[in-house]
Amino acid sequence: MFTTRIQLxxxxxxxxxxxxxxxxxxxxxxxxxxxxxxxxxxxxQAFFEKRFPDTEKADYINGVYSIDADARSQWxxxxxxxxxxxxxxxxxALYETPFANGSSYATCFGDGAVRSQYPYYDExxxxxxxxxxxxNECRTANGEKVLKYKKGDLAKVSAYMSFVSRGQAxxxxxASEGAYNAYMDGKEFFYSKRGQFNISCADCHMRATGFYxxxxxxxxxxxxxxxxxxxxxxxxxxxxxxxxxxxxNENIRAKAFPAQxxxxxxxxxxxxxxxxxxxxxxxxxxx
Amino acid sequence: MINIxxxxxxxxxxxxxxxxxxxxxxxxxxxxxxxAEAEAMNQAAADVGFEWRDTRSYxxxxxxxxxxxxxxxxxxxxxxxxxxxxxxxxxxxLMRENWQQYIPL
Numbered sequence: 001m002f003t004t005r006i007q008l009x010x011x012x013x014x015x016x017x018x019x020x021x022x023x024x025x026x027x028x029x030x031x032x033x034x035x036x037x038x039x040x041x042x043x044x045q046a047f048f049e050k051r052f053p054d055t056e057k058a059d060y061i062n063g064v065y066s067i068d069a070d071a072r073s074q075w076x077x078x079x080x081x082x083x084x085x086x087x088x089x090x091x092x093a094l095y096e097t098p099f100a101n102g103s104s105y106a107t108c109f110g111d112g113a114v115r116s117q118y119p120y121y122d123e124x125x126x127x128x129x130x131x132x133x134x135x136n137e138c139r140t141a142n143g144e145k146v147l148k149y150k151k152g153d154l155a156k157v158s159a160y161m162s163f164v165s166r167g168q169a170x171x172x173x174x175a176s177e178g179a180y181n182a183y184m185d186g187k188e189f190f191y192s193k194r195g196q197f198n199i200s201c202a203d204c205h206m207r208a209t210g211f212y213x214x215x216x217x218x219x220x221x222x223x224x225x226x227x228x229x230x231x232x233x234x235x236x237x238x239x240x241x242x243x244x245x246x247x248x249n250e251n252i253r254a255k256a257f258p259a260q261x262x263x264x265x266x267x268x269x270x271x272x273x274x275x276x277x278x279x280x281x282x283x284x285x286x287x
Numbered sequence: 288m289i290n291i292x293x294x295x296x297x298x299x300x301x302x303x304x305x306x307x308x309x310x311x312x313x314x315x316x317x318x319x320x321x322x323a324e325a326e327a328m329n330q331a332a333a334d335v336g337f338e339w340r341d342t343r344s345y346x347x348x349x350x351x352x353x354x355x356x357x358x359x360x361x362x363x364x365x366x367x368x369x370x371x372x373x374x375x376x377x378x379x380x381l382m383r384e385n386w387q388q389y390i391p392l
C-alpha cells in the first residue's frame with residue numbers, strides 16, 4: 001500500500017513536471033495579438049490542407065461535402081430545392097415587419113447584409129457579440145421581447161440576413177488583449193476534452209474528420225461557422241450554430257451550455273477566426 | 288518512435304488515473320448523505336465548466352427513489368452520480384491546465 005502511494009505520487013509528479021515544461025503560455029499580455037492569431041490560423045488551415053490535399057481551401061465552406069464526394073452528390077441534389085428556402089422567405093417577412101414602435105430590424109442593420117460584421121469583440125462591453133445576440137438586442141432596444149436563440153423566428157431572421165450576405169469575406173479581427181483573451185477561451189474550449197466520452201471539438205473535427213464515426217464522417221473544423229443557421233434533416237427545421245454546439249456537447253455526454261453563453265460565443269469567435277479568408281455562405285443544409 | 292503527443296497523452300492519462308485513485312471517496316453512509324455529496328461534487332464540476340450530461344438525472348432519480356422509500360436504489364444512483372461528478376471534476380482540472388497538449392499537429 002505504501003509502495004503504491006509512492007509510485008502514484010512519483011508518476012503524478014513526473015507527469016506534472018513534463019506537462020508544465022511543455023506547455024506554452026496560454027495568454028500573453030502586451031503581445032502582437034494579430035500576429036499571434038495569424039500564426040494559429042496558418043497552422044490550423046495547413047492541418048486541413050495536409051489532410052485533404054485535393055480539397056480547395058475555398059470549398060471548406062461546404063462542410064463535410066468538401067471532403068466526401070458521395071455525400072456531396074446527394075447534397076447537391078438537395079440544394080436544387082433548398083429546404084431552407086421557405087425559412088429565408090419567412091425571415092425576410094419578419095425582417096421587414098415593423099416593430100410596435102415603428103422601427104424594424106432595418107433600423108439596426110440596414111439592408112441586413114451585415115453577416116461579415118459578426119462575430120466581433122466589443123471593447124466597451126468586454127464580450128463577443130454574435131449576429132443572433134445582436135438581433136435580439138435590436139429587438140429589446142426597440143421594446144420587443146427576445147426570441148429563443150436556437151430555432152424559430154430568430155433563426156429565420158438570421159437565415160435571411162445570412163442569405164443576403166452570401167459571399168462576404170470572413171475576416172474577424174483579434175486586435176486587443178480583451179479580444180485575445182476571448183479568442184483564447186474559445187480556443188481552449190475547442191481543444192479541451194469534455195463529457196463522459198472525453199472528446200474535444202478537435203477530436204471529431206480535426207483528428208477524425210475524413211473518417212467514419214459510426215455512420216457519419218465528421219465535418220472539417222475549417223469553415224464550420226460559415227453556413228449557419230442551417231437546415232438539418234435531423235431537425236427538420238432551421239437551427240442556429242449554438243443549437244448545434246449544444247447538440248455536439250450532449251452527444252459526447254457533456255452538459256451543454258446555454259445558447260449565447262460566454263462559452264459558446266467565445267467558441268464561435270475562435271472558430272470563425274480560424275476560417276478567416278473563406279466566405280459566409282449561410283444558410284446551409286445538412287443531414 | 289514515440290510520438291510526443293502520445294507520450295503526453297499517456298502521462299496525462301496516468302495523472303488522471305492517479306488522481307482518480309487518490310481522490311477522496313464519498314463518506315456517506317446513507318442515501319440522503321450520498322445525494323448531498325453527489326450534488327456538491329457535481330456543482331464543483333459545473334463550476335469549472337465540465338459537468339457531464341447525465342449526472343443531474345442520476346441525482347434526480349436518486350431523490351425520487353428515496354422519496355419512494357427505495358433507500359438502496361437511491362444510494363446506488365447517488366453513488367453513480369458522485370463517481371461521474373468526481374471524474375468530471377478531474378477532467379476539468381486536467382484540461383484547464385493541459386489543454387494545449389491536445390492540439391493536433
